[in-house]
Amino acid sequence: MSQRAARSSPKTSVPAEETVSASPLDIAGATPMMAQYIEIKAANTDCLLFYRMGDFYELFFEDAEIASRALGIVLTKRGKHGGADIPMCGVPVERSDDYLSRLIALGHRVAVCAQTEDPAEAKKRGPKSVVRREVVRLVTPGTITEDRLLDPSRASVLLALGRRKFSESGYAYGIAAVDISTGRFSLSEVPEGELGAAIARHDPREIVLSEAIHSDPSLAGLWREVKAPVTPLAQAELEPASAERRIKEQFGVSTLDGFGQFGRAELAAAGAALLYIERTQIGARPALSPPTRETSGATLAIDAATRANLELTRTLSGERTGSLLDAIDRTVSAIGARLLAEHLAGPLTDLSAITRRHEAVSFLVEDGALRRSLRDALARAPDIARALSRLGLGRGGPRDLAALRDGLDAALAISQRCGEVKALPEDLAGIVQRLGTVDADLVEHLRAALADDLPLNRRDGGFVRAGYDAEIDEARLLGQDSRKVIAGLQARYAEETGCRTLRIKHNNMLGYYIEVPQAVGETCLKGALRETFIHRQTMIDAMRFSSVELNDLESRISGAADRALALETEVFDALAARIMAQAETVAAIADALASLDVTASHAELAVERDWRRPFVDDSFSFVVEGGRHPVVESALRRSGEPFIANDCDLSGEGRGRIRLITGPNMGGKSTFLRQNALIAVLAQMGAFVPATRVHLGVVDRLFSRVGAADDLARGQSTFMVEMVETAAILNQASRHSLVILDEIGRGTATFDGLSIAWACLEYLHEQNGCRALFATHFHELTALSQRLTRLDNATLKVAEHKGEVVFLHEVVPGVAERSYGLQVARLAGLPAGVIARAGSILKNLEKAERDRPTRPRIDDLPLFASLAPPPLPEVQAPAADDPLRQELDRIDPDALTPREALEVLYRLKKTARDDMN
Template sequence: MSSQALYQAPENSEQTSPAGLKAAQDSRVTPMMAQYIEIKAANPDSLLFYRMGDFYELFFEDAEIASQSLGIVLTKRGKHQGQDIPMCGVPVDRADDYLQRLIGLGHRVAVCEQTEDPAEAKKRGSKSVVRRDVVRLVTPGTITEERLLEPGRANFLLAIARRRVSDTQWCYGLAAVDISTGHFVVSETDALGLPAEIARFEPREILMPDVIHDDPQLSSFWRETRASITPLSREGLDPASAERRLKEYFAVATLDAFGSFGPAEITAAGSVLFYIEKTQIDSRPVLNPPSRENAGAALAIDAATRANLELTRTLSGERAGSLLATIDCTVTPGGARCLAERLAGPLTDPGMIRERHDAVEFLVDNADLRERLRRILKRSPDLARALSRLSLGRGGPRDLACVRDGLFAARELGLELAIAPNLPRELSANAQKLQSLRTDVADKLAAALADELPLLKRDGGFIRAGYDTNLDELRELQQDSRRFIAALQSRYANDTGCRTLRVKHNHMIGYFVEVPQNVGEDLLKEPFKDTFIHRQTMAGAMRFSTQELGELESKIASAADRALKIELGLFDAVTQELLDLSSDVASAAEAIAVIDVTAALADLAVRLDWTRPIVDTSLTFTAKEGRHPVVEAALKREGTAFIANDSDLSGKDAGHILLITGPNMGGKSTYLRQNALIVVLAQMGSFVPAKEAHIGVVDRLFSRVGAADDLARGRSTFMVEMVETAAILNQATARSLVILDEIGRGTSTFDGLSIAWAAIEHLHESNRCRALFATHFHELTALAERLPRIANATLKVTEWHGEVVFLHEVVPGAADRSYGLQVARLAGLPTAVVDRAKTILNELEKSDREHPKRALVDDLPLFAAQVRAEPVKAPQKDSLREALDALDPDQMTPREALDALYRLKAQR
C-alpha cells in the first residue's frame, strides 16, 4: 500500500491496535476485512474512514471511539476470531460534518477511498475486493474544506526546530503554513520569546521532534497549549535534507531568492513540507514561497497577555466581545484573516507602521473611493481558499465560480485604484498586483459555467449550454430519451394491439416492455417472438425486452457517461490553466485582503471618531482622551457615554510608572487595558480611540490583569499571578509597556504589599519600562515621593445620599478610601452583613486614629533602605504593639478576632 504511518507508533501499539490485527493471515478473515486490517495497520494513529459505497465505515476500536465521539449508533458486522466486529458509519455526503467534530476533539482521520471501478474488480473474480487506499490524512492543521474552517481565521500548521548557540542557549526556528490559503512564513526566536511567537500564530497543530517535545523545560508548555501536538521522527529533520526538500518543492536551485534563512528556520520549513506531503499523499497544495520575519519585527505579546486583553477571544473563549470582533468591519474572508493576523502581530518598525497609517488616512479622506472599493469587495469571495482546494483536487464547480468572481473583483479594484491620484505606498503596491493580473481566464469561466452549480463536479451539469457542441448533443439525447421511449411504446402498442402496453425501467433489467399476462402469451408466438424476448413472468403480467430497446438504453446510458466525461475534462483543463497562474492569483488574493483591511479600518475610524496616532522611536507614551474600544461599543449599545481619560508615561531615557489607586468598579482595569489596546491598534496600523496619541514604539507588551486559578495544573490564583508577574519582571525592556493590576492581593496583607512594593522598584530600577500599576495597597503611593519616575493617579468617586457614585475619571493623586462596603452593597450582600462590616470598620478606624502607626516606610526598613539613604530608627518598646505582633489573624476565627479586638481596646 502507498499509505504510510506518519507518526511513531507507541511501544504498546500492538495492544492499542484493533483486536486481532495480526490475524490478517488468518484464512478465516474475509478479503474485505483483510484489506481493512492491512490499511489500518499502516495508519495506527488515525481513525480509518473506510469507503463502502455511499458510507465511510469504521470497525473495531475506531468504531467504538467514533460512536462515542459522534453520538452515532454502534452496530456489528459479522465476526472476527470468534468475536463480534464493532462497526459504525457516516454517509459520504455528510462526512465533512463528522470530520469537523472529530478534528475538534483532537482525532486524526485517514480517508480511505475506492481506487478502482467495481466492474474492474469483478473481472478478477466474483469475490475480488475493490482496491482501496488512503488518499488523505486529515489533521487539525491540514484541513481545507470550507465547512471545516472559520472563514475569518487562519488555520496554521506550525513546525518547530532548534539549534544550539551556546552551552545554555537554543535558537528556535518556526515555520507556519496555512495550506487552505498557501500562506507560508518562517521566523526565529530564543527560548524566552518562543511562547509569545507561538501565541501570535495561534496554530491548530504543532509539529516538533521528540527532543523538543520531551524537553523538561518546555514539556509543561506543550501540555498547556490548546493546539494539537504532533511529535515527528528524526526523518528529514536535518538542515541539509530540509533545504533539499524546499528546493524541490519550489523548483529552485537556491533559497537565496526567498531570503536569508538560519539552519533552524530551514529545518522547520522542511519539516512542515515533509508533513504536508505525507498527509496530502498524492496531492500538492499551492504554497507561497516562505517569507522570513525578522526577529523583533512584531510586537511580542505572550499568551497570558493576549488572554487578559481579550484580543481575539474573551476570557470565556467567545469571539463576540473581543477587540477583534469590535474592530472587524471587513467584508471579505481574506480581509478578516488579514485583520486578525495584523492584530496578532503588530509591527515594531515605525516606517512600516506609518505606511499603513498613510493608507488608512487616504481612504478616510476619500470617502467616495472608500465606498466604491467596499461595494466591489463585498462581491469578492474567498479566492485564496478556493484556489487551494482546486490545487489539491478537492475543488468543485463552485470553487471555479469563486475564482471567477474573485478575478472580476480584482480587475474592478485595479481599475478604481488606477484612476485614484496620489495613492500612498501600500495601496499603490497592491493596486499594481491587481493591474498586472491576467483575467482572461475569468472571462472563460464566465462563459463556461452555468448559472446554477452543483457542489460536486461528479454530479455534472455545471457547463453552460452552448459552450461545447458535443456536450450539447449528448445532453439532447439524454433529455429526449423520454420522447424516444414514448414513441417506441406507442409503436409497440399499435403493433400488438395492446393499449395497456408500457415501456418501463428498473435497475435490475434496465428498460423492458410490460403487458398483461394474456397478451404476453401471444407475444411468445409468431409473428412477435422474434421481436419480443421474454425476461420475466409476474403475477398478472409479463416482461419482454427488444433489440431496439436495448440499443436505445445503451445510447442513453452512454450519453450520460460521455457527457460527464466531457464536463470533467473541461473542468480539469480550466483548473490547470488557473494553477499555471497560481502565484499571480495568490498575490491578487493577498492584495484584495490588504485593500479590504485598509478600507475597513478607514470606515471604522470615520464612524467611531478615531485618530491617527504618531508612532516613532522615542519613549513617549501619551493618549489624550483615550477610550476602551470594546467597553465604549458596549456602552453605546446601551445609550451610555464612555468617560475618556488622558494618560502620560513618557520618559526620555526610561519610562514612567503611573500608580493608580481607587475603588473596585471605579474603572482601573478598564483604564489599564485601554492604554494597552491603543498600543496594539496603533502598531498594527489602525487609527486609535483617542483625541490624540503619541506612541514611542513598544517592543513587548505585558499584562497581568484579573484573577483566575488553574487547578488542573495545581496552580492557585496567587500562583498564576506570580508566574505571570515573574515573566514580566524577567523579560520587560526599557521599550516595553507593562500593565499590572492588584499584584499581591492573593496572599496575606504584608506578603502581598511586600511583593507589590518590590515589583514596582524592580520595574523602576531594572526594567525601566513604561508601566501602569493599579493597586489597593494605598501605602504604595508613598513611593511617588521617593522614586522620580513614579506618579500617582486615582479614579474619582463621590457619594450621594449615602450611595457611592463612580465617575470613572482618572485624576492626579491617591485614593484615601476603597469603598469596599459600598461595592459589597451593590453586589447584593445581605444588609445585616454590610451593617455588621460597617460597625467593625468603624471600630478598626477609630482604633487606628487613636493609636496611629508610624508611616509604613518607617516600619519596613528593608524597603526604606532601597528608597532613601538615611538609617531607619528602631521602634520603641510598646506593649500594645507587642500584643498586636503576637496575634496571627490568618489563624483566627472571626469570633476570636473580635474578642482579641476588645482585649486590645481594654489594654490601651
C-alpha cells in the same frame, strides 16, 4: 506518528481512555473484508479509520466505540472476530464532512479510506475478492482545506518547529507557519525565551516537531499550555539534508538562494512541515507560496498570558464575541477577516510600515465615496485563496472555479475604479498594482464556461453553461431529451417507408428496434431500404429491424450521461490547469484584496466611531487624550450609555513614566489599564484609535497581568500564576516596553503582598525603565512617588450621595482615600447581616491601626530594602455588655437537659439575630 495528536487538544471532551489504541488486531480467522480493514488500520494506529463501504464510511472495533460516543451515533455490531462481536458504527459519505469537523474539533485525527478499484474488476479476481481500498488522506486539525471544516475568519495554521544550538545553555528555534488552505508559508527564528509568545501569535491549529524537541523537559510546561494538538515526528526523518531536499522538490528549484537566507533551524522547521503535509495529503502537493522570512523583532512581542488578559482575539472563555477583534472587525470578505486577525496578533514595530498603513487608512477616511465603492466590490469577492488551494490539491469543485471568477472580476473592477484616482498612498498604490495583473481573458472564459446554478461537486455534473461546448450540449440532449430524438428519427423513417404505423420501440433484450407490419417489412427487405434496415426478428404480424444509425443513437443515448460528465470533467480540468498556471499571480491578487479589505475596514470603523489617526514615532512618548476602551465603548453604545474618556501620559524621563493607580473596586482601574494597552496595539497594527489624540513611541514588547486564576493542571495556585507572569515581565521588559499590572501581591498575606508590590515598583523604575500602569489597593505605595522620580499617582473619582457610592470612572491626579469594598459588596448582594458585621470589624481594625505606634515610613527605607512587617492589628474584643456574652455566661451546660439545651440554642440564635439587626 504519535497517538498524542488524537488526545492532546485541551478542548476535547473525549476521556483519555477513549484515545485510539495502538494495539494490533489479530488478522487470523478474519473474513477477507475484515482482514483488509485490520491491515489498513495497522498502518494508521493513531487515527480513526473511515472505511468506505458503499455509501457509508464505517468504523469498527475501538474506533467505533470512540466515534459513537464522540458523535452521538448508534453503536451496532457486524459479525464476530476472535469469538466476540465486532462493534461498528457509520456515517453517510454525503454528510461525512459534518462528522469530520466534529471529530477534528475534539482533537482526533481521521484516516479516510476509499475504494480505489471498480467492483467489477475485483470480481474478475474471484467471487470472494475484496474491492481494493487505500487511505487517500489523513484529516488533521492543521491540514484541512474543505470550506465546511474551516472557520472562514480564522487562518488554519500548521506550525512546525526546528532548532539549533544557540549557546551552551540554550537553543534558537525555527518556526514554519503554513496554511495549506491558502498557501501562505513563512519562516522565522526566535530564542527559546520567546518561543511561547511566537506560538501564541500564530495561534496554530496543530503543531509538529521532532521527538527530541517534544521530550525536552524544559519545554514540557509549554506543551501543556498550548491549545493545539502537538504531534512529534521521528528524529530520523528530519535530517537537515532531507529538509532542504523537500523544500527544493516542493518548489521545483535546484537551489534555495532565490528565496533568501534561512538558518538551519528554519530549514529544519520547513522540512518538518512539508514532511507532515506530504504524509497527510498522501502525495498530493498543495500550491504553497515560496517561503518568506519574518525578521526578528518586526512585530510587537506579546506573550500568551498578555494576549489572554487583553482578550485580543478571544475572550477568557474562548469566545470571539466580546474580544477586541470582534469589536473592530468591519471587513466584508473572509480573506480580509483572516488578515485583520493576523495584523491584530502581530502589530508592527517598523515605523515606516506603520506610517504607510495609517496613510492608507487616512486616505479612505477622507474619500468616503471611494471607500464605499471599494467595500461594495470587496463584498462580492469570494474566498479565492482557499478556492485556489483546493484546486491545487485536486479537491476543488465547480463553486471554487466560480469563486475565482467572481473574485478576479471584483479585483478587476477595483483596479479600474482606483485607476481613476490620482496620488494614491504608497500602500494603496501597491495594492492596485497587484490587482492590475488580473487576466481579464481568464475571467471571461470562466464566465462563459460556468453555469449560473452550480453543484458542490464536479461528479454531479451540470456545471458547464449551455452553448459553451457543442459535444456536451449534444450529450445532454441525448440524455435528457432521448424521447424527442427517437421521435424525430421515427418520423423520418416513417416518411421514407411510407408507413405511418412504423414505430421505434425498446426492450431489454433487443434494445431499440424498428417495428413495421409484416407486409411493409417484406418491402423493406427487397426495396431501396434494404441497405438501411437490418432484419432482427419476424413476428406473426410484424417485423423488427435495426439500423446503423439507430444502433449508433442507442449507444450514444446509453452513455450520454457518462459522456456528458466526462466532457464536463475535461472542461473543469482545463480551466483548473489554466488557473493553476497563474497560481502565484492569483495568490498575490488574493493578498491584495485582503489588504484592501483590512484598510477599508479600519477606515469604516474610524468614521463610524470617530476614531483618530495616532502619531507614532521612535520616541518614548505615550500620550493619550480622551482615550476610550474599544470593547467597553461598543457595549455601552448598544445600551445607549456614554463612555467616560480619560487621558494618560507616560512620556519622557520625568514624573509620570510609571503611573500608580488607586481607587475603588468597580471604579474603572482595570478598564483604564486595558484601554491604554489596546490603544497601543491598534496604533501599531495600522488602525486608527479610540481617542482624540495619541502620540506613541513604538512599543517593542507589551506585558499585561490583569487578574489571575488557579492553574490546576500544573498544580499552581492563583498566587503562583500571578508571580510567574510577573517574573516574566520583570525579566523581559525594556525601556521601549509597555507594562500594565493590576493588583500585584493581592493573592497572598497583606504584608507579603505589599512587600512584593513595593519591590516590583522599584524594579520597574530602576531596572526596566519602561512605561507602566500599576493599579493597586495598597495605598501605602503612593508614598513612593516622593522619591521615585518617574512615578506619579492617579486615582478614580468617586462621589457619595445619600449614603450611596457613585463611580464616576474619571481618572484624576491624586490618591484614593479608601477602596469602598463594603459598598461594592452591598451592590453584589451580600446579606445585610454580613455587610453590617463587616462594617463593625472594619471600624475596629481602623481604630487599632490609628492607635498603634508609628511604623517606619516608606521614604525612610532605601531602594530594595526589606520591609519588616509590623504586628497585625488586634480586633477590639466585644463589649462587656454584649447581650450574647451575658446569655452565655448564665448557661451551665452540665445542668441542662437535652430539651433545655435545644431551647437555649434557639434563644441564642434569636439574640444573635437581634444583635445583628
